[in-house]
Amino acid sequence: MxxxxxxxxxxxxxxxxxxxxxxxxxxxxxxxxxxxxxxxxxxxxxxxxxxxxxxxxxxxxxxxxxxxxxxxxxxxxxxxxxxxxxxxxxxxxxxxxxxxxxxxxxxxxxxxxxxxxxxxxxxxxxxxxxxxxxxxxxxxxxxxxxxxxxxxxxxxxxxxxxxxxxxxxxxxxxxxxxxxxxxxxxxxxxxxxxxxxxxxxxxxxxxxxxxxxxxxxxxxxxxxxxxxxxxxxxxxxxxxxxxxxxxxxxxxxxxxxxxxxxxxxxxxxxxxxxxxxxxxxxxxxxxxxxxxxxxxxxxxxxxxxxxxxxxxxxxFTKPIQVIKETMTEFDGNNFDRTIGLNTHTELDEIGRAYNKMLKNIQRLLDEIKAQERELRAAELNTLISQINPHFLYNTLDTIYMLARINGEETTMRMIQALSKYLRLSLSKGSDIVTVEDELENVRSYMEIQQIRNENLFSYDIDCCVDPVNTRILKLILQPIVENSVKYGFQDIYEGGRIVISVEEKEGNIYLNVYNNGTPIEESVMEKINKMNTMPVSELKNCFEDKKHGYGVMNILTRLRLKYGDGAGFYCQAQKDGTICTIKIPGGVGEKDEN
Known part of the structure; x- marks a missing residue:
């Protein structure tokens, strides 16, 4: 009473x-x-x-x-x-x-x-x-x-x-x-x-x-x-x-x-x-x-x-007490205890927002675990690729000297380009290189391809940023050039052209690769562009056959792991070819402070 x-x-x-x-x-x-x-x-x-x-x-x-x-x-x-x-x-x-x-x-x-x-x-x-x-x-x-x-x-x-x-x-x-x-x-x-x-x-x-x-x-x-x-x-x-x-x-x-x-x-x-x-x-x-x-x-x-x-x-007293008890008793592990109210007031929104927050926390934890697994796998692949690089360099130098003694100019060019490509690819274990090194790497790769496919294509490189003091993630241009040669030039035998440009807009770095070959299929283009909005953990499921998307998936995964959601990779079909663009967001340490 x-x-x-x-x-x-x-x-x-x-x-x-x-x-x-x-x-x-x-x-x-x-x-x-x-x-x-x-x-x-x-x-x-x-x-x-x-x-x-x-x-x-x-x-x-x-x-x-x-x-x-x-x-x-x-x-x-x-x-x-x-x-x-x-x-x-x-x-x-x-x-x-x-x-x-x-x-x-x-x-x-x-x-x-x-x-x-x-x-x-x-x-x-x-x-x-x-x-x-x-x-x-x-x-x-x-x-x-x-x-x-x-x-x-x-x-x-x-x-x-x-x-x-x-x-x-x-x-x-x-x-x-x-x-x-x-x-x-x-x-x-x-x-x-x-x-x-x-x-x-x-x-x-x-x-x-x-x-x-x-x-x-x-x-x-x-x-x-x-x-x-x-x-x-x-x-x-x-x-x-x-x-x-x-x-x-x-x-x-x-x-x-x-x-x-x-x-x-x-x-x-x-x-x-x-x-x-x-x-x-x-x-x-x-x-x-x-x-x-x-x-x-x-x-x-x-x-x-x-x-x-x-x-x-x-x-209000009873619903507020329910919300208070549920929130204070949450121990960070049990995501199944949610709030169920039916007051037809803003308190219902608070309860639904709390339930949604629990789901988001659980999803974020799952994504973090998946990203950690992806990162560990990427680190393992990097370590494997660095096993005994000096033995490989010395072997290539020996083959280069033998080709020089025998006057094999084409072989010398091929070995020299391959040596530069491998040295820059390994980069002493570092995943960040200067724009100058990345362009030198892709230039070596294109010289190798020109030797393999004589008269198939020519190339131009236009760099509008400071190549020495601007640093980016390594090995992001080579897979795009490889796709240009493999798929863009599959229907031609000569007259191909690849144009690579690096520019800075609104504080972001943009790397563009254009080829005048067969334009990219619209379905593939839409799938690649859609990948930019997907979580990293779901990227590997985008291309089930791995025929066209492995290199793209590798690039975008590494970009997202390194730079976050601000990074992106986009393709655009044109009447006379295809242009692919990599976006590296500003303010994430691109400039070399050394």
Whole structure:
């Protein structure tokens, strides 16, 4: 009875403390939301449109730079410079220059006009613009007193006679060789030119009005979404407002104005300002949505907290005790004692994770034992291959001297290559050699094969790493070259080619062997590449017939035992042959510190 009463008291205290903490948390969070969420949400929404407005402003700057570069190219054009000279241009060159401006690297050009310092006008063939028209248009005043700067100005088209408002680009054209009166160049731009600025941010124009204002407060471009309600359009005095607020600054960061929030970015070079106007309705919609979500979260948290507090206070004690006893009693040998729970909570996941961990530990122990057996076998094979190497060297030297006495050049080459190959293969018992020794080893092997198979193949070796100070596992290239000769060149009698390259990428060493013989079979290639993801203990079972895979299995097994799972061996069939790649991971001691 005491035990039951004590448990009930703990549960009641747990529920009482939980309710108190939950109520306090809800109260404090409610006060915090009331004080901060409106300002924060307003700031987040405004920041979004400030960023997009700044993007449009930067686009405007880039467009001005583009026009400045284009007009500069026009000034440097040979015929333009010639037109400023005393002699002027011939009729043919005059016509050619008029057509030149139609093909400049500038889009959305509606019309153009160039007048040199002698009053000659160059324009489209169908445009009837005279020197008097240019003077009467008053466009020269927009160029100002600057020596030669590109100018943008928004005005009525009194030059080409359309009388509509448009953006014009103008610049003085001066001779590079003589001090003469300048010419003038004017481009009339289509509406699509400025629309490129607003089109870069389609998300912006779904909820905000955007536009462009010149330095005099004229509205050059204005766009409001279709979902704007009556009275939410751009304010009528937006131009004057932008000019007034941007007198001494370049960026206006989301300032509250009548009916909404205004953001502006002014481009000093072009004199135009890009603005975005977000109505109050958009801001309030976001805030209302946030408040509704918060209310729903509060109600859901309260309900869930009450239910879970009651449920877990009753159900957690026993499953946790089972987990604790099972884990503490595990002695490292008995992998059969697992956890079986059915609480339908996260504790079930803990139990399954523990059971899975036991299986992984058991599997890893089995793999370690298998790898130790493989390593012992490899060490034994290495020891066997090193039995009395000096006797073999002395014997080969004796045969070499006899062949030299008898003038047998081919035999001498064969014995010399074989001697080098064996010396490097044994490497005084070491399984790590320099790249230089490994390449010398495979070069000796290929020379032997060239003697055996005259005119069958040629070879090239390209080493892009430090061959003396870079060390790798030995005897990993020879089996690949052997397969190239045995299987790649089995259908040819001459003209074969083997290319070996060593390179370093992203800290890893890559050894590539390419042959132009018969491409590797797709099934064999897939099996070899799949071996890279298999445990070392399973590699020996990949090729049951041992016909094509013994050398590959040997290479990959030794690589994985030495370098771990980061090492790999891959084959790729190509139209003109096969390329095999060995990957040795970086950071495993490839560099020779001696």
């Amino acid at each position: 005491k035990k039951t009463k004590k448990s009930s008291g703990i549960q009641r205290k747990y529920l009482k403390y939980t309710a108190a903490l939950l109520g306090l948390a809800l109260l404090l969070s409610s006060l915090g939301v009331l004080l901060t969420v409106r300002n924060q949400m307003t700031r987040l929404i405004v920041d979004k449109y400030e960023y997009m407005t700044e993007r449009m402003g930067i686009t405007l700057e880039n467009m001005f730079k583009k026009t400045d570069e284009t007009t500069a190219e026009c000034i440097l054009y040979d015929d333009v410079q010639q037109s400023l000279q005393t002699g002027g241009l011939e009729e043919v060159n005059h016509i050619s220059l008029s057509k030149y401006f139609a093909y400049i690297d500038l889009e959305h050009v509606a019309d153009y006009c160039y007048v040199d310092n002698k009053g000659n006008v160059y324009t489209r063939s169908y445009s009837d613009v005279s020197y008097e028209d240019i003077k009467d248009s008053g466009f020269e005043r927009y160029l100002g007193d600057d020596y030669s700067k590109t100018k943008w100005f928004w005005t009525k088209d009194t030059l080409f006679g359309t009388e509509d408002n448009a953006l014009f680009i103008g610049r003085y054209v001066r001779s590079l060789d003589y001090a003469h009166e300048p010419g003038m160049l004017f481009f009339k731009m289509e509406d699509g030119f400025l629309r490129e600025v607003t089109d870069i941010s389609p998300d912006l124009t779904r909820e905000a009005a955007v536009g462009i204002v010149d330095r005099e407060g004229q509205l050059c471009l204005s766009f409001a979404p279709e979902n704007f309600k009556t009275g939410e359009s751009v304010p009528e005095n937006i131009g004057e407002m932008v000019v007034r607020k941007m007198e001494d600054q370049q960026v206006l960061s989301g300032e509250q104005v009548t009916g909404g929030v205004l953001s502006v970015y002014r481009d000093e070079t072009s004199g135009l300002s890009v603005f975005s106007f977000v109505p109050d309705r958009i801001l309030n919609q976001r805030l209302i949505s946030v408040f509704l979500v918060l209310v729903a979260i509060y109600l859901l948290v309260t309900a869930v907290a009450v239910v879970l507090s009651i449920y877990f206070s009753r159900r």
